[in-house]
Amino acid sequence: MSLSSALNIAQSSIRNTARQTSIVSRNVLEANNPDYNRRAAVTTTSPGARAVEIQRAANEQLFRQNLQAVSAYNGQGALSSGMERLNLSINGVDNATSPATALGRLQEALQLYSTSPSNRNLAENTLDAARQVVRTLNDGTSALQSFRTVADQEIAIATGELNRLLADLEAANNAVVSGTRSGRDISDALDQRDATLKKIAEYVPISTYTRGDNDMVVSTRDGSMLFETVPRSVSFTPNGAYAPGTTGNQVYIDGVPVSLGTGGNTDASGRIAGMIQLRDGVTVTMQAQFDEIARGLISAFAETSPGGVLPDAPGLFTWLGAPAMPATGTLVTGLAGQIRLNPAIDSAQGGNPELLRDGGANGAGYVHNAGGNASYSALLLSYGDRIAAPMTFDPAAGIDNSSSLADYSTASIGWFDALRKDAADGANAKEALAVRTAEALSNETGVNIDMEMSLLLDLEHSYEASSRLIRAVDEMLAALLNAVR
């Protein structure tokens, strides 16, 4: 060993310390970046004490767990927030605009009218309540369908975003692979790839597999390939507009359709599956229930002919298929959008409201109060009875199939709120899990500024020692040079 090599080693120590300090300062800089994994500059003994190998803190297990939690939360969150929006736009605050509430009002108005059937004001009042029922059903239908249209557009945006993220992933993955092959520091590329994966996990649940050279293969949890060397295409064609009965287009990932989730605490994972569940599951069932309520209304208020001579015909509430009645116990898709007040009865359309009391909206053959007696209440009372009498509903609409119209309409709210509660509870739980796993991951891989600061103290010491060494060697050489005269 010689003074020169002592100088050399001290120099390389200073260089290492500088490099380590730059890592520390980078760690501190990125302390609040959730996608940043802490780097450690580890000195390795190679000839001449080369420095510094950069190691990146990582925890594959926690990362995967976090990805899974993120997917589950995003699927659940999309469902839950969608159901909140649906609740407000369709049922309103405290169910104020729900068909059940409107139906209750109609029942009350009908009751009052039946007590004083001669009172034309009460007839108008009843008609008004009926108009309200029609409006909730019509508005509900258009709100449901526009909700589906919006969900469809959101799916289109999400698939576009997913394709973009997959392209990002390709760039990040290429950087990782080439960096690994050439032995460069790939920490930044890994950070970027992990961050992209987290974002992808928001849209679809993913599982990853790392092959040689850190090359990553990403597939969805059910096995559709998302990324292998190159991104696979995620294709989706949005529908321009939705009407009841319109079937939404599938989202294809590498040619395999994404399946929709089921249940309030949904098994849908990732935002896309959650939105498909809203578009093709929740809203479709809700529309079916609205259609069944509309069908129940038409049949409860159907006009009969005295003695059963003529077939029943739509009375206060009518539809496009009038004068036929919708088939018993069978769902008519889109009926809630078609239901109207009978123009023969609706005073706003030039009809006679007292036909409700007397019968005969469909012609003389249906008149019950032949004498035109002003206080004839039998028909009105029978309408009231029929609202409360059990009838058969199509099980396709997802509710117990034999109950009264009044109960069915509240059961619809019950069905929806049960789903909404499950969705909200699930979202809470899954959010907590996502937050918790992110926290655990951050604890495992993130930066603690205090620790970096104490490391910095070490580095300062080492730097000071090295520079002291250099000064000593310098003094020794100076002494030698003084000796040369």
Place this chain on the structure above:
Amino acid sequence: MSLYGMMRTGVSGMNAQANRLSTVADNIANSGTTGYKRSSTEFSSLIIPSTTGNYTSGGVTTTIRTSISQQGDLKYTSSGSDLAINGDGFFVVQNSSGTPYLTRAGSFVPDGEGRLVNAAGFYLMGYSFAAGPPSATANGFGGLEMVSIAQEELIAVPSTQGVFTANLPVGADVVVPGNLPSANAATATSTQKTSLVVYDNLGSEVMLDIHYAKTGPNTWEIAVFDQAGAAPGAPFPYAPGSLLATSTLTFDGTTGALTAPLAGVDIPVPNGGTFNLDISKMTQLGTDYTQLKVEANGNAPSGIESIEIGSDGTMYAQYKNGSFRELYRIPLANVQSPDMLRALPGNVYTPSADSGDLQMGFPGSGGLGSMVSGALENSNVDIAEELTAMIESQRSYTAKSKVFQTGADLMDILVNLKR
């Protein structure tokens, strides 16, 4: 004995110290030269035969030694083409007229033609991978060529082999024969579908759609399609001719391991070679579809992005798509007695009669050192040592001049005897 003899002895001593000071001057001047090896002087006495009672002073002869085998410290740099040898051995370089030399000065940079040239203007030599992995010629410079990174711009490698390992769910529904993927009907369904990128002869990407469909309790069908023929959205039906290969997988009902075909599935890649997909590790167990291994070789054409040199002297070209290819292998040369090599300007050495025969080998093998990329070898001069040598020389020179002066004084006295 003679006064003249004594004076000449003093002069020879002064000459010897002058030589020594010259080496010190050289050493100090080159203390920062990469790959420089310090020179030193060794003295030996020259004795003239003398009789009893009569001493005839002789002289001192100087031999110059160069400490070639003493390694200098490694200094790390940020250039990947800077090379250092950690251990024994020399780079083989040649000058512009084609004469080969040995050197430890590895500060190579590409010149205008892509050849790696060091500060003294010598070109690095290596064995090319053009005709397969090279082997070193044992004792000569045969087969060596100048290392150049300008060539081999675009390279494509067609895929020939791949591995696909996954678990197929045992509980999956059986697909009726008419709907099997191989039937390619519009109603065809597969139990699982995945895809894999392979490369044809020209290096174009070909996406293979791989469908698995359960046909019976322990049998599955694998059908491989060219994804270019897929219907938009749902893959089925593919355009005619898109079915590349189909095979029946049979699993052991007890262990769930694949029993046939263990040789893999041969897939004729469109415009490419036969791609053998190894599926021998596939299983059929009672869990979900899980992909465990998806690999295929081959790469698309792309230009060289950078050059990497491994510790075994292999020089890789790294292409823009991230793939690697060996271009050259850089050998190290050594001789029996490196210190006896003849030093020439530019820190190069050439074998001399005393140094022994030239031996070629690859870094890290046969007693040769390893190659360190991104580092340079400092000169092995220690300033302190040189300075002390200088002081010592100076004193020694003064002493010798005193001897000469004494001789001259005595001569004066002698001459003055005759008046």
Place this chain on the structure above:
Amino acid sequence: MKASPVSSLSISQALRYSAMRTQGDLVKAQKELDTGKVFDSGLALGARTAHTVTFARDFDRLNGIVDSNGIVAARLTATQDALSNLTGAAQELLGVLTASSSGDAAASVTRNSGRAALAALTSILNTPINGEYMFAGINTDVKPLDSFADGSSSKVAFDAAFLAHFGFSQNDPAAANITTAQMDAFMTAELEPQFLGAGWQANWSGATDQPIVSRIALNETAETSVSGNHDAIRKLAMAAAAIGDLFDSNLGAAGRKALVDKMVGVVGEAISSLAALQSEVGVVEQRVEAASERMTMQADLFERMIADTEGVDPYEAASRVQNLLSQIETSYALTARIQQLSLLRFLG
């Protein structure tokens, strides 16, 4: 390499997340304290929301029926009053008729009392309540009883019946010779069908037999009016009309005697029939009252159930708000202290 047990990011995020959640909870608790109801009943109850919606609707419906029962009860009370007035008029008539049959009253007194009774009857039956003629059955927009005056259909029919039976009108001098037997035959063959048979609907009454039917409870309907076609009213009308008209004619003493004798019985029947009717109406009144009472209780029950399912105990809500506030304060204090807890402060 394992970094550190806790990262700076997760410290600050955990604090932020918990503060965020607590603040969200505070908003909910505050609202619950203000309204006394759970923040979002749908979220709190899930499927049970259907019950509260049903309860609320039934509660409204019950209250609606209770309200409409008020109208019904008013109608019944009015009917009851009218019936007792009718009884009073009938009793007066009976008194005069009894005096008349014993020959104590002058013919003019008898005639006037008959006319007065008929006038009272007509006015009571034709009095509208709330724009409805309550004795008109369901034909409530038509006066149930035509007035018995010259030219009215009832008078014309009455005269025609007399003429048809005897071959002369009651004002004909020949009427003085009508015997008791002849008069009895007339009353059985002509007078009774005129009032108690089809003639009543044709000439006298605009009312329907059918009374008004009202829903007085969720599943209970009741006849809540009395039709002017009731026998008691018909009989009273018959007696009053016959007395008022024939005592003003040339009817002889025998005929008058027979008439009075018969009508004493008829009015007696009418009075007892009215009493029965009154008690029937009383029963309905009681049913309505009982139904209202029952439904009020039911409504109270529903209200309580709604309060039970979606109500919030105000004390509990208040203490929850208090808790959350102190929790947030603690969290702020902790955040401040943890943020101060940094090595940087100790590195000069």
